[in-house]
Amino acid sequence: MRSLERSLDVIGVLEESAAPLRLSEIARRADLHIATTQRIVNVLIGRGYVRQDGAFYAMGVTPLLNAHAFLVSFPLLLAAKPFLQELSASTEFTSSLAVRAGFFQVILERVEGSRPLRYQLPIGEKLPLQLGGARMLAASMDDDGLRALLEFVGEIRTAAGELVTDEEFLATIATIREQGFVHGSSQRERGAASVAVPVLDRDGKTVASIQLSGLEEDFEAANLPALVAEMQRASAAITRRTP
Incomplete structure (x- = not known):
């Protein structure tokens, strides 16, 4: 199991990187000996999880094949797609x-x-849970999970430059839980x-x-109740259609 965990650590390092990495950098980030990292990378190259470009390594094509298999077999996604199309x-x-x-x-699907x-x-x-529509998913976490989230993200600042304190964030989560939806403007962009x-x-x-996205001027307060009601109907239909 330890070998499997180390292999997943290496994959995680490459997944997080926006650019190919040298072997020494992979070893440093995965906290592994460089010889161990080399053995793991060689196996992953053979299975298509990693590709080598000279002295650099990056994700291979196999994770994309895995993702496709997930997308075409995940019952929730299959149930949701027609309702997303109707919403759009x-x-x-x-x-x-x-x-x-x-x-x-x-994000698993977008229409x-x-x-x-x-x-x-x-x-x-x-995408971070502390901003935008993702706060809907943060609201499903328990109190310990929310505290761990806040410790993980550190300072919360919106795209508009507004600083959100921990207390303000937790108050927003309480409101989201109470009203059953979240609306945000200039959070990520x-x-x-x-x-x-x-x-x-x-x-x-x-x-x-499920989320609807657009421009600030398109989401008038007067229109929100009707939008939310339509989204909630779609959500309930997805639940009924999911095994």
């Missing part, structure tokens, strides 16, 4: 489905609306706005969120 068609906003991975939100976006939600990229609602399993546990 009826509201003209871009809709998306996201799940929580540790302290991050990961473009007819209203243009300045900021595209990246599929498969980790100036001028962008979104609204998100939870997707529940049959036991009432939050397993994902």
Whole structure:
């Protein structure tokens, strides 16, 4: 099991890096001996999880094949897609489905609306839970999880430059839990706005969120109740359709 854990640590290092890394840097970040790292990397290259470009190493093609297998077999995603398409068609906003991975939100599906976006939600990229619609998923965490999240992220500052204290963040989470949705403006990107609602399993546990994204001027306060109601209907339908 230790060898498997070390291999996953190496994959994690390469996953986090925006650029190829030298072997010595992989070893340093994974806290492994360089000889051990070399043996692990050689095996991962053989399985397609890592590629080598001269003295540098980066993620290979196999993780993409794994991701495709996940996307075409995950019941929640299969159930959600037609409802995301309906939401984008009826509201003209871009809709998306996201799940929580540790302290991050990961977008699994996105359906473009007819209203243009300045900021595209990246599929498969980790986004911080403390900003924007991702706070809907943060609201599903228990108190210990929220404290760990705050310790992990440190200072919270929006794209508009506003500093959010820990107390303000926790108060926002309490409001999200009470009202059952979250609306945010200029959180990740100036001028962008979104609204998100939870997707529940049959036991009432939050397993994902659906989100509508657009420009600030498109999300008027008077329109929010109707949007939220439509999203909640879609969320309930997804729950019913998920095995």
